[in-house]
Amino acid sequence: MGDDRVWDVLIIGGGAVGATLARALSRFHLDVALLEWQAEVAFGVSKANSGIVHSAMHASPDTLKGKLEYPGNLGWRQLHDELGFGLNNVGEVLVALDDEQLVRIEEIRQQGIRKGIPGTQAWTAERTLDAQPNLTREVKGAVWAPTACVFNPYEAVMLVADAARRNGVTIAEEQRVVGIDPPDAEDPDAPLTVRTETDVWRGRFVVNAAGLFADDIAEFAGVRDFKILPRKGEEYLLDKRLSGIVTSIIFPCPSPISKGTLVNPTVDGTIMVGPTAQTVDDKFDTSTTEEGAAQVFTNARKLVPTISERDIIAEFAGLRPVSDTEDFIVGPTDRRGFINAAGIQSPGLTGAPALADLLVDILADEGLELDEKDHWDPTAPHPVKFNQLPTEEQQALARRDPRYAHLICRCEIITEAEVRDAMDRGAHTLDGLKFRTRVGMGRCQGGFCTWGCMQLLAEHQGITIPEVTKRGTGTWIVCDRDDHPVTTARNGG
Amino acid sequence: MPITSQPRHLLSRYDVTVVGAGPAGLSAAVAAREQGAERILMVDRDPEPGGILLQCIHSGFGLHEFKQDVTGPEYAHLALERVIEQDVDVLTNTYVTDVTRDLRVKLMSPEAGISTLDTGSLVIATGARERTRAAIKIPGERPAGVMTAGLAQKMVNLHGYLPGRRAVILGSGDIGLIMARRLTLEGVQVLGVFELLPFASGLGRNVVQCLQDFDIPLHLSTTVVDIHGHQRVERIAVAPVDDDLVPQLDKSWDIECDTLLLSIGLIPDAELARQLQLNLDPRTGGPVVTSTMETSLPGVFAAGNNLHINDLADWVSQEARAAGAAAGDVALGRHRARQDVTVTPGRNVAYVVPHTLSTERSQTVSFRVKQPIYGDTMLHLGDAHKRKVRAVVPPEMVTMKVSPKLLDGFAGDTLRVDAIPVEEEES
Numbered sequence: 001m002g003d004d005r006v007w008d009v010l011i012i013g014g015g016a017v018g019a020t021l022a023r024a025l026s027r028f029h030l031d032v033a034l035l036e037w038q039a040e041v042a043f044g045v046s047k048a049n050s051g052i053v054h055s056a057m058h059a060s061p062d063t064l065k066g067k068l069e070y071p072g073n074l075g076w077r078q079l080h081d082e083l084g085f086g087l088n089n090v091g092e093v094l095v096a097l098d099d100e101q102l103v104r105i106e107e108i109r110q111q112g113i114r115k116g117i118p119g120t121q122a123w124t125a126e127r128t129l130d131a132q133p134n135l136t137r138e139v140k141g142a143v144w145a146p147t148a149c150v151f152n153p154y155e156a157v158m159l160v161a162d163a164a165r166r167n168g169v170t171i172a173e174e175q176r177v178v179g180i181d182p183p184d185a186e187d188p189d190a191p192l193t194v195r196t197e198t199d200v201w202r203g204r205f206v207v208n209a210a211g212l213f214a215d216d217i218a219e220f221a222g223v224r225d226f227k228i229l230p231r232k233g234e235e236y237l238l239d240k241r242l243s244g245i246v247t248s249i250i251f252p253c254p255s256p257i258s259k260g261t262l263v264n265p266t267v268d269g270t271i272m273v274g275p276t277a278q279t280v281d282d283k284f285d286t287s288t289t290e291e292g293a294a295q296v297f298t299n300a301r302k303l304v305p306t307i308s309e310r311d312i313i314a315e316f317a318g319l320r321p322v323s324d325t326e327d328f329i330v331g332p333t334d335r336r337g338f339i340n341a342a343g344i345q346s347p348g349l350t351g352a353p354a355l356a357d358l359l360v361d362i363l364a365d366e367g368l369e370l371d372e373k374d375h376w377d378p379t380a381p382h383p384v385k386f387n388q389l390p391t392e393e394q395q396a397l398a399r400r401d402p403r404y405a406h407l408i409c410r411c412e413i414i415t416e417a418e419v420r421d422a423m424d425r426g427a428h429t430l431d432g433l434k435f436r437t438r439v440g441m442g443r444c445q446g447g448f449c450t451w452g453c454m455q456l457l458a459e460h461q462g463i464t465i466p467e468v469t470k471r472g473t474g475t476w477i478v479c480d481r482d483d484h485p486v487t488t489a490r491n492g493g
Numbered sequence: 494m495p496i497t498s499q500p501r502h503l504l505s506r507y508d509v510t511v512v513g514a515g516p517a518g519l520s521a522a523v524a525a526r527e528q529g530a531e532r533i534l535m536v537d538r539d540p541e542p543g544g545i546l547l548q549c550i551h552s553g554f555g556l557h558e559f560k561q562d563v564t565g566p567e568y569a570h571l572a573l574e575r576v577i578e579q580d581v582d583v584l585t586n587t588y589v590t591d592v593t594r595d596l597r598v599k600l601m602s603p604e605a606g607i608s609t610l611d612t613g614s615l616v617i618a619t620g621a622r623e624r625t626r627a628a629i630k631i632p633g634e635r636p637a638g639v640m641t642a643g644l645a646q647k648m649v650n651l652h653g654y655l656p657g658r659r660a661v662i663l664g665s666g667d668i669g670l671i672m673a674r675r676l677t678l679e680g681v682q683v684l685g686v687f688e689l690l691p692f693a694s695g696l697g698r699n700v701v702q703c704l705q706d707f708d709i710p711l712h713l714s715t716t717v718v719d720i721h722g723h724q725r726v727e728r729i730a731v732a733p734v735d736d737d738l739v740p741q742l743d744k745s746w747d748i749e750c751d752t753l754l755l756s757i758g759l760i761p762d763a764e765l766a767r768q769l770q771l772n773l774d775p776r777t778g779g780p781v782v783t784s785t786m787e788t789s790l791p792g793v794f795a796a797g798n799n800l801h802i803n804d805l806a807d808w809v810s811q812e813a814r815a816a817g818a819a820a821g822d823v824a825l826g827r828h829r830a831r832q833d834v835t836v837t838p839g840r841n842v843a844y845v846v847p848h849t850l851s852t853e854r855s856q857t858v859s860f861r862v863k864q865p866i867y868g869d870t871m872l873h874l875g876d877a878h879k880r881k882v883r884a885v886v887p888p889e890m891v892t893m894k895v896s897p898k899l900l901d902g903f904a905g906d907t908l909r910v911d912a913i914p915v916e917e918e919e920s
Contacts, residue, residue, distance in 0.1 A: 284634075284723060286634070286635075287632060287633060287634065288632070289632075312630075313627065314627055315630070391599065391607065391609070394607050395606065395607045398601070398606045398607045399606065402603045402604075402606070403603070404607075405601045405602055405603050405605075405606050405607050406586065406601070406602075406603040407538070407588045407590075407601055410538065410588055410764075411764075413590060415601075443622065443764075444622045444623070444625070445625040445626070445627055446644075447622055447623050447625065447641050447643065447644050448538075448622070450644060451644075451647060451648070451652065465652070465654055466654060469637065470636075470637035471637070472724075473724065474637075474723075474724030474725055475636065475637035475724045475725060476637060476725060477637055477638075477640075477656075478648050478654035478655060478656055478657075479654065479655050479656075479657065479658065480654065480655070481653060481654070481655055481679060481680070482680065
């Protein structure tokens with residue numbers, strides 16, 4: 001790509017970290033490209049997780065995670081205001097079920113206060129049940145933290161990447177990095193050469209935000225000091241009729257190793273329970289298991305006793321990119337110009353906007369000149385969420401553009417105009433449309449809208465229907481008829 | 494050529510509004526008009542009326558309704574001709590997104606914008622949707638190439654694309670069986686049909702004509718236990734199930750394929766019913782209805798697959814005729830027939846529709862059995878009526894005509910519907 005062009009910064013990985021960094025760098029006069037190996041951004045770790053912007057009480061301020069958590073929380077809220085992705089400030093209820101846990105949750109609250117988290121409260125059992133009447137009667141007390149939010153991380157990351165693109169960043173998808181050339185012995189200041197399956201990219205700085213594959217990318221650069229050990233989390237979504245069973249994120253008192261199983265409303269109003277935490281070998285293992293479900297529901301019922309496996313409507317598993325150091329690995333490396341942003345496990349999603357700012361500072365320390373643009377636009381037109389508008393506003397939109405009166409997805413009430421907007425913002429696969437607009441996520445799981453979406457995708461990209469994919473190379477949906485011998489029934493029927 | 498007729502303009506009030514222009518909607522609209530209702534609106538989400546019939550290009554339709562063996566599109570055409578003879582407003586590409594309990598209808602249409610209108614009565618004829626992978630929780634990866642049989646049918650028959658080259662079909666519902674034949678004729682290798690239950694879910698004639706005639710193996714008591722492939726389906730694992738339908742994983746085997754079609758059942762599309770807070774029958778998944786297909790909300794009727802899953806379009810047309818006629822009557826403020834007899838499923842009966850009968854009119858009771866009986870079977874409608882049939886199987890809906898005379902003396906009673914082998918009854 002660009003042959004001799006030398007980019008100021010190449011970001012490897014289009015997840016929460018890569019996208020927020022790209023957007024942060026878009027404020028400056030810089031040539032920035034973000035390389036994503038999948039068909040669209042946010043198709044990796046950022047896609048499959050609990051979707052929580054954490055309250056920021058939990059992580060110790062002595063760790064990098066803990067330092068980035070609260071600024072990250074504020075960062076997401078600001079991005080929500082600027083870009084208009086869904087984000088609900090539902091708050092967190094951290095529940096104690098015995099006296100020992102009461103002591104522990106108060107310690108967490110005090111830690112939050114030291115970190116500057118406003119508005120936390122220590123609740124009695126009565127106050128807790130008043131706020132969340134479906135919690136177990138065993139509850140001894142709780143900590144209320146109003147700073148926690150829920151959002152769709154993929155929607156947010158996709159819009160952040162779109163905002164970066166609007167401000168001049170190149171977003172290059174299906175760019176799987178296969179190698180980074182060794183340093184030039186003659187010229188240590190020479191740019192790094194990053195090779196993908198199809199292209200060659202040269203950058204003065206390379207930021208490794210490659211999630212689950214950050215160790216592989218680091219190894220290409222000759223940096224071999226950490227390993228990523230994927231830790232799987234299974235999540236279960238419950239029938240919409242359970243909406244409202246809890247109205248905030250319900251946390252159990254954490255054990256030293258895990259935040260435990262949460263029960264939370266999603267930004268779309270469904271109830272989600274999970275995650276599990278299981279270290280796996282395979283970076284592609286996103287299967288759900290019977291044991292995982294059993295564990296999640298056993299734990300969830302300790303908090304909300306009426307929750308049942310029978311109410312599962314969808315399930316998924318995601319992998320946390322846990323480094324073997326258990327902390328974030330952020331900063332310059334022995335390889336000149338190669339910066340790590342690796343091992344970004346929980347609360348990495350929450351911390352991402354703050355991590356992006358930190359990475360900008362690190363790049364500046366390493367010699368990147370930051371010359372602010374005069375006309376940088378932090379905002380972008382907010383995507384229309386048609387199904388959430390009052391009828392009068394819907395009618396006004398439809399009068400302006402009849403495509404707002406043409407439904408593509410009946411289960412979720414998504415219009416042609418919204419699908420077209422998503423494509424204008426970069427969606428070019430069925431999954432890309434689905435995660436941006438929720439088309440196909442409803443009860444019929446795409447049975448009705450798939451054809452309509454395929455037609456729009458083909459038209460928008462000027463490709464044929466068989467070239468439309470679910471999520472990029474190899475994920476074709478239909479193929480052409482060929483010439484073939486006519487088959488007939490045995491009895492001629 | 495698409496047959497559509499856009500309304501001259503949308504009225505602010507209709508006598509009868511029919512949601513869905515498949516076999517149920519087409520038949521209901523005509524019946525309402527014939528009953529004397531004047532302002533009738535029929536809306537459909539697709540660009541042209543006909544519903545799922547349009548993608549059912551095989552024959553076997555219309556033997557009862559039109560006394561001839563026709564294909565789905567031909568059946569739709571014949572039914573639509575009756576509509577066109579009448580003065581019915583047809584609005585396509587249109588969704589009814591909301592209906593309130595005082596029958597204010599909100600619809601979305603590129604031609605008519607986002608409008609609200611009032612209706613005297615409403616016929617819900619929205620059909621069914623297919624159960625998906627999520628409904629049965631097949632473990633494994635989530636590659637492209639897993640598709641419901643009905644969506645595959647649409648891709649092949651309406652749009653001319655194939656879902657893949659080597660296909661396995663899970664579930665022996667009628668759409669799956671029909672697609673096994675269709676794909677074979679299109680040159681796709683259909684490697685087998687797998688059915689969890691010990692008997693096929695589709696009609697016997699389809700097992701013979703779609704599988705046996707093409708040497709496509711049907712594996713009963715066997716299911717898919719794993720799906721492999723990061724991008725596209727590469728391989729699936731199947732395994733026999735025990736008597737409790739639990740897969741015997743130690744006996745599983747792999748099949749290399751690029752496509753898995755699911756034909757694992759239909760679910761009544763009861764979105765409007767739920768929105769209107771109609772009483773639903775958990776056995777059918779559709780609304781509870783009277784002998785005129787009126788739901789628990791007066792003025793709202795249901796017919797076709799959103800009421801219960803039918804096996805033949807012909808039955809849908811007949812059932813919807815009753816609904817449409819009564820919807821016309823209600824809109825015109827005519828007397829409603831008394832609903833004075835209750836029916837309930839009894840021995841070996843999965844469900845019964847309608848849920849009440851009238852001693853004032855003729856009606857048809859439809860039901861499905863739970864277990865097949867391959868021999869002489871006695872069908873009972875309480876003590877009011879019994880009838881001997883040669884066999885009953887779950888895939889084939891059973892119907893019974895019930896005249897007012899049969900119900901004489903049963904007003905106020907609950908009649909249980911049973912399907913019992915004759916020998917058990919005699920012993």
